[in-house]
Amino acid sequence: MEAEQPGTSSGSSVSVNIDNDLADEDFLLNDEAAEIARLQLPEENQQPQEKLDPQEEDERIAKIDFRCSACDMHELVHYFGRQPPFALGIKYREDTFVMRDPFQPPPSRWQSKPEFYVAMGANCSSCSKVVCKDAACSFYYTRTVCLPCGKAELKDWPVEAQARLRKQIAALDGDKDK
Numbered sequence: 594m595e596a597e598q599p600g601t602s603s604g605s606s607v608s609v610n611i612d613n614d615l616a617d618e619d620f621l622l623n624d625e626a627a628e629i630a631r632l633q634l635p636e637e638n639q640q641p642q643e644k645l646d647p648q649e650e651d652e653r654i655a656k657i658d659f660r661c662s663a664c665d666m667h668e669l670v671h672y673f674g675r676q677p678p679f680a681l682g683i684k685y686r687e688d689t690f691v692m693r694d695p696f697q698p699p700p701s702r703w704q705s706k707p708e709f710y711v712a713m714g715a716n717c718s719s720c721s722k723v724v725c726k727d728a729a730c731s732f733y734y735t736r737t738v739c740l741p742c743g744k745a746e747l748k749d750w751p752v753e754a755q756a757r758l759r760k761q762i763a764a765l766d767g768d769k770d771k
């Protein structure tokens with residue numbers, strides 16, 4: 594494309610004999626470019642709205658406060674309950690704080706693939722404090738317990754659960770020594 598010459602601007606009503614053809618062509622090209630821009634702009638603006646209606650978009654905003662009572666980890670999560678609608682086929686045995694994968698683009702509406710998601714934590718089934726999934730904060734065996742409750746209740750549990758919690762605590766103590 595030719596560089597724009599001052600004086601051949603299409604807005605000028607004075608016709609310049611020699612440059613007239615060039616000016617016309619220049620004007621045409623500019624007009625065409627403007628036309629394409631006009632056609633493309635609304636389309637680009639509409640696309641995100643077509644993919645996500647306001648309600649769906651709202652679901653993508655994490656609003657539920659999750660704070661682990663043991664390590665103080667704080668996150669906003671998307672869901673608290675047993676069956677997150679975005680994790681198809683998943684049903685937890687207890688109410689669980691679930692976060693959608695923040696790095697995954699929104700799935701297409703017609704796509705029935707489950708999204709990636711992260712179970713962040715749950716309430717301790719004994720004292721109902723919120724705890725995260727970190728080994729230092731909670732233990733899971735058919736239900737979530739915080740570690741203090743776990744240690745207190747340990748003796749009443751099935752042998753397998755006792756062994757697993759003892760192993761978890763031993764691993765944590767090992768980490769501290771390093």
Ligand SMILES: [Zn+2]
Binds near residue numbers: 662663666725727729
């Ligand atoms: Zn924690």
Ligand SMILES: [Zn+2]
Binds near residue numbers: 721740
């Ligand atoms: Zn507890």
